[in-house]
Amino acid sequence: MYLVRGREYLAKHPHFSLVGREHDLERISSILIRRSSNSLLLTGPTGVGVSALTLGLQAAKTFPDTPFDLIVKKLFWLNTDALFASGDSSKINNEFQGILKKLMQTPESVLIITDTANFLEGAHNTGNSHFINALNNADKSNNFQVILEVRDEKLSSVLKASTNMAELYTLYDVKEPMGSDLKAIVTAVAKELSEHHKIEVDSAAVDEAIHLTSKYRDSLGLGGAQPQRAISLLDRALASYRQFTHKQHPVITExxxxxxxxxxxxxxxxxxxxxxxxxxxxxxxxxxxxxxxxxxxxxxxxxxxxxxxxxxxxxxxxxxxxxxxxxxxxxxxxxxxxxxxxxxxxxxxxxxxxxxxxxxxxxxxxxxxxxxxKDLRLMRHEVIAEFSKISGISANKLDENEVENLINLETNLLSRIFGQDSVVKHVANSVKVAKVDTLDESGPAVSYLFLGPSGVGKTEMAKALAQYVYGDEKSLVRFDMSEYMEKHAVAKLIGAPPGYEGFEAGGILTNSVRKKPVGIYLFDEIEKAHPDVFNIFLQVLSDGRLTDNVGRTVDFSDIMIIMTSNIGQPYYLNPELSDESARELATNELNNTYRSELLNRFNGRENILHFKRLPIEVIEKIIRREITKLNKSYQARGLAINMQDSCISAFCQDHYDLIRGARGLPGYIKTNIRPIIVNHILLNPHDQGHFNAVYNRESHKFDITFSKH
Structure with a gap:
């Protein structure tokens, strides 16, 4: 009643087949035939397929090439809902002890609990909190084994449930499938979706679903991880396409x-x-x-x-x-x-x-x-249209050719980053190599260290790369390293050790990368971080991997890392020094501050890039861009801002400050010009016309008047 035999459990999933997970299945099987620590704690994000792996173990027993070491294992799934249904603490305890006794008397038996957090909660609510210890004590006898399935967000609470979890269980972190494995899984499920909706799915639609849900990971409502994200998108696209075409056939529309x-x-x-x-x-x-x-x-x-x-x-x-x-x-x-x-x-x-x-x-x-x-087939553009509805990103943008984006990357970056042409060229070329070159190298996708004065485009470069490489500035994750100045900062990044406060929360960095393993990570002002933090950075830059406090390995291979530093600021801000002299002095200070092994990790120091001071003509160009942005935002209201080039030049000469860099002037516009426009709109919501902004050299302010059309 409470134990479901493996073949009976598998029979409830008549169309089940495990594809794209051969490596995981092999690793799990090898753990099960060990002498010690041969029970498993299977964890992974929601939607990654943890439960599919245990089903795959049962299915593999019928394969001709499966080792007899696995075939002899007798798998049992625990029916936790039935176990706790009565709510009678004494009865539940007796039934559970009976389950353990039966398992101990059954050679080569393996108990599988599909939702361990739910099992622990049910035991606690019925006054049987000792169940996990009873299970572990029985497991110590080596008469049977246990596989506990647990979602990522519940892992810490499960590990805390018993002190000997780490001793008895091998933690196996199920990662998102990638490449051909992901394609195989989604293709297999797409056939099942096709049978359900009775509509064919084109292979290009499968590819597009994988592409979009991998590139735009922050879109809502598509599940936690691959392959569930791509599968959910295909299911939604089929439902929408089916509903639309059943109203009016595409041939009629054409x-x-x-x-x-x-x-x-x-x-x-x-x-x-x-x-x-x-x-x-x-x-x-x-x-x-x-x-x-x-x-x-x-x-x-x-x-x-x-x-x-x-x-x-x-x-x-x-x-x-x-x-x-x-x-x-x-x-x-x-x-x-x-x-x-x-x-x-x-x-x-x-x-x-x-x-x-x-x-x-x-x-x-x-x-x-x-x-x-019979004439219906889900194509790539239907998948794009559905994802556009979910994400709010326009279908035209989603349909952009990624190869074309890479070809135009330098041009696109130059449209946002002014006065740093050599840096832009270097970054564009290195990103293209990282995205296209198939040479297998350790470390993150690409890593940079940006030096230079404040407000010259370092952070803007990170935002622009997120926009043009990953399609959305939300792909940028920023860490302010001034928040990691204390010795315990390492614990904040990768998680506190067991027994310490905050253990269950995990690490801020490792949790973030597990949730968002593709994108750009910006570490601002790294010189403010505690020296111990750089041991973490060294490992990430060298191996592209990091292990968190509970033993899960986090992969940085699809992440671009950008670090910024204020080292050399006095040299960059000294107008008596040339750009070359400032760069040389800043480099000397950098070498005296950080270990060579760290600096060498930035592509042999080739990716340590120096941003120059911005000349006044570049500052004027930035202000013109800001005014263009304003005009674009107010265009729908029939409003515009007129500002003569002579006024922009005078304004920049009076207000540009080397210490604040280019940030100060857009800040002035936001504080002193935009409120005037907004207040006028609030008082005169139907007015259409233009605002004339004339710079007054005496008051050092703009005089703004409004003229109706």
Whole structure:
């Protein structure tokens, strides 16, 4: 009752097949045949397929090439809902002890608990908090093994449940599948989705679903991890496509479009005739499908009614039975012993006839649906359209060619980063190498150390890369290293050791990378971090991996790392030093501050990049860009801001400050010009016209007047 045998559990998933997880299955199998620590704690983010792996263990037992070491394992799934259903603490405890006894008496048995956090909670709520210790004590006997499945966010609470978890269980972190493995999994599930929706799925649609859900990881409502994200997107796209095309067939839409654009009268007449025929046939087909739907509902309703009648008749017949002491049994007594009365038999015959008609109707219904769907196929653009609805990102942007984006990367970066042309060129080329070159190298995708004065484009470069490489500035994750000045900062990044406060929270950096393993990570002002933090950085830059406080390895191989430092600021800000001299002095200070092994990790120091001071003409260019942004944002309201080049030049000369860099001037516009515009809009919401901004050299402010169109 409480233990479900493996083959019975697998039978509940008749179409199950494990693909793309051969390596994980092999690793898990090898753990199960160890002598010690041979129980498993399987963890991973929601949607990654932890439960599929244990099902895969059972399925693999029927494969001809599966080692007999695995075949002899007897897998049992614990039915936790049934175990805790009564709420009776004593009864539940007795049943659980019976489960453990049966497992210990069954050689090579393996107990699988699919939701360990739920199991622990159920045990606690029924007064059986000792269950985890009882389970572990039984496990120590080596008479059976345990596989605990637990979602990432619940892992810490499970580890805290017992002091000997680490001793008994091997933690196996199920990571998101990638590349060909991910493609194989999603393709297999796409076939199941196709059968459900009765619509074919094009291979390009599968590729696009994988691409979008890997690139834009922060979009809501698609599950926690791959492959679930891509599968969910395909399911949604099929549902939307099915609903849309079943309203009006795509052929009708296309014929309507062709009629609208043709100028040839004969051709128009021919198309119109085809359209009329299609519309009539389509309406007839939909009517037939609706008829089979209606029949199905009516037949099932009648069936339930007849079953209720049988129950009533049987109850009446039972109540009419004469006492057992009677010498002769009545017909009702005979029917109560296993024979149906004529009335009940007649109704059951009706039900059998209805079941037969329902089956025939189902066949007819499926034939009609297949006929309606025979020309339908989910294509790439339908997947893009669905993702656009979910994410809010325009379909045109989603449809951008990634190769074209890389080709235009330098041009795009130059449109946002002014006065740093050599840095932009270097960054664009190194990103292209990281994204296209197939040479297998350790470490993150690419790593940079940006030096230079404040407000010259270092952070803007990180934002621009997030936009043009990953499609969204949300792909940028920023860490202010002034928050990691204390010795315990390492624990904040990778998680506190067991027994220390904050252990269950995990590490801020490792948690973030597990959740978002693709994108840009910006570590600002690294010189403010505690020296111990640089041991973490050294490992990430060297190996591209980091192990958190509970033993999970986090992969940085698809992450771009950008670090910034204020080292050399006095040299960069000294107007008497040339750019080359400032760079040389800053480099000397950098070498005296950090270990060579750390600096060498930035592509042999080639990716230690120096941002120059910005000349006044570049500052003027930045202000023109800000005014253009404002005009674009107010264009829909019929408003514009006019500012002459002479006013921009005078304003920049008066207000530019080397220490604040380019940040100060856009800040001035936000504080002193935009409020005037906003206040005017609030008081005069229907006005259309332009604001004339004239710089006053005496007051060092802008005089702003409004003119209506």
């Amino acid at each position: 014929l309507t479009y062709q009629i609208a654009k043709t100028t040839d009268e004969a051709k128009r007449h021919q198309l119109q005739s085809q359209l009329t025929q299609w519309q009539n046939d389509w309406q007839d087909l939909k009517a037939e499908i609706s008829k089979t739907y209606q029949y199905q509902r009516d037949a099932e309703t009648l069936r339930f009614t007849l079953q209720d009648e049988i129950s009533v008749l049987q109850e009446e017949e039972k109540n009419n039975i004469v006492p057992e002491s009677a010498a002769v049994k009545t017909f009702a007594q005979l029917t109560s012993s296993g024979f149906d009365s004529p009335a009940v038999s007649k109704i059951k015959e009706k039900i059998r006839q209805i079941d037969k008609e329902i089956e025939q109707n189902n066949v007819r219904h499926n034939q009609l649906v297949m006929l309606a769907n």
